[in-house]
Amino acid sequence: MKIKAAVLHAMGVERPYTASKPLTIEEVELQAPQRGEVLVKIKAAGLCHSDLSVIDGNRPRQMPMVLGHEATGEVVELGPDVHDLAIGDHVVFSFLPICNHCMPCMTGRPALCENGLAANNKGELLGGGFRLQNQQQEPIHHHMGVSGFAEYTVVSRKSVVKIDKTLPFEIAALFGCAVMTGVGAVINTAKLSLGQTVLITGLGGVGFAALLGALAGGASKVIVADVNKDKLAKAIELGAHAIVDSSEADAVEQVKDLTNGGVDIGFEFAGVVQALEFTYNATGRGGKTVTAGLPHPSKMMQLSPTKLVADERTLQGSYIGSCVPVRDIPAYIALYQSGRLPVDKLMTHTLQLEEVNEGFERLAKGEAIRQVITF
Numbered sequence: 559m560k561i562k563a564a565v566l567h568a569m570g571v572e573r574p575y576t577a578s579k580p581l582t583i584e585e586v587e588l589q590a591p592q593r594g595e596v597l598v599k600i601k602a603a604g605l606c607h608s609d610l611s612v613i614d615g616n617r618p619r620q621m622p623m624v625l626g627h628e629a630t631g632e633v634v635e636l637g638p639d640v641h642d643l644a645i646g647d648h649v650v651f652s653f654l655p656i657c658n659h660c661m662p663c664m665t666g667r668p669a670l671c672e673n674g675l676a677a678n679n680k681g682e683l684l685g686g687g688f689r690l691q692n693q694q695q696e697p698i699h700h701h702m703g704v705s706g707f708a709e710y711t712v713v714s715r716k717s718v719v720k721i722d723k724t725l726p727f728e729i730a731a732l733f734g735c736a737v738m739t740g741v742g743a744v745i746n747t748a749k750l751s752l753g754q755t756v757l758i759t760g761l762g763g764v765g766f767a768a769l770l771g772a773l774a775g776g777a778s779k780v781i782v783a784d785v786n787k788d789k790l791a792k793a794i795e796l797g798a799h800a801i802v803d804s805s806e807a808d809a810v811e812q813v814k815d816l817t818n819g820g821v822d823i824g825f826e827f828a829g830v831v832q833a834l835e836f837t838y839n840a841t842g843r844g845g846k847t848v849t850a851g852l853p854h855p856s857k858m859m860q861l862s863p864t865k866l867v868a869d870e871r872t873l874q875g876s877y878i879g880s881c882v883p884v885r886d887i888p889a890y891i892a893l894y895q896s897g898r899l900p901v902d903k904l905m906t907h908t909l910q911l912e913e914v915n916e917g918f919e920r921l922a923k924g925e926a927i928r929q930v931i932t933f
């Protein structure tokens with residue numbers, strides 16, 4: 559079938575994106591779902607910093623590619639051998655397909671799924687190959703098995719989680735990346751305990767979701783750090799207990815003064831090495847520093863091994879919030895529905911597919927938290 563999609567042909571084009579328009583809206587060919595796959599009509603897709611990192615070249619991927627990995631939609635066709643979904647079901651995409659039979663999947667760590675990662679790195683679906691092609695019959699790559707900036711998509715059954723139909727689509731989209739990554743980092747990766755103190759550095763969609771997760775999870779004090787004053791003000795509105803401008807020379811001391819010499823758990827979501835160093839230094843003795851930020855792969859950090867040992871510190875990475883998507887997405891949705899995880903407050907803009915470049919320029923300028931394309 560012919561569908562409209564936002565295609566990225568080259569990474570690293572000049573800003574402003576409103577002028578250079580890195581994503582072009584094109585008519586592309588989408589093949590029918592193969593064995594174990596489904597055709598989904600996209601209803602909403604969020605603009606995430608990881609999409610921006612592909613556009614600006616910080617997270618290199620194969621070109622051309624239909625971007626978009628935080629999305630939701632309605633199942634409209636089932637490929638052969640899909641028996642546990644029905645046409646009309648609402649689904650949220652998991653941007654890592656979970657194969658359910660590799661060693662990490664079999665040992666309870668699907669966030670490390672080897673087959674899902676291999677498919678994502680190749681820009682293919684879990685079942686191998688491409689279902690998208692251009693007018694010249696050349697393949698177009700899939701973004702993390704999702705490619706949500708399109709009217710329809712074909713994905714592996716293992717890339718979708720069925721959700722409650724009463725949830726509005728523009729809210730549902732947020733659970734696919736921002737909420738899963740942010741709340742999951744707090745609950746699954748760091749295993750926040752009631753009463754612990756928390757620092758969150760980097761207020762994008764993931765950072766704000768982590769703030770809500772830390773509040774819902776029972777943190778006694780949540781300190782947020784960023785260089786953007788508007789985002790710090792928004793964090794206070796959402797319930798943060800204290801703010802720190804991380805560009806100030808004494809930022810680490812400010813966090814230490816607000817706590818008993820440093821937080822129990824520090825989270826870094828800025829994707830900037832200095833932000834990770836700051837967060838590590840502001841974490842107290844015996845504490846844990848968790849990062850889900852993704853700086854350019856060439857970047858290295860400096861840390862004191864002595865401090866790591868003598869303070870019994872932990873430095874830990876977190877990918878898709880160490881989530882089990884089929885367990886966590888419905889659980890986080892239920893928390894939203896009961897009022898304890900108000901993720902709707904993260905949405906700052908809704909837009910049309912044709913406005914996607916304007917949206918990414920706004921994200922690059924730091925003027926948006928979550929923008930959602932609706933279809």
Ligand SMILES: [Zn+2]
Pocket residue numbers: 656657658659660661662663664668670671672673674
């Ligand atoms: Zn697996």
Ligand SMILES: [Zn+2]
Pocket residue numbers: 606607608609627628735736
């Ligand atoms: Zn994302």
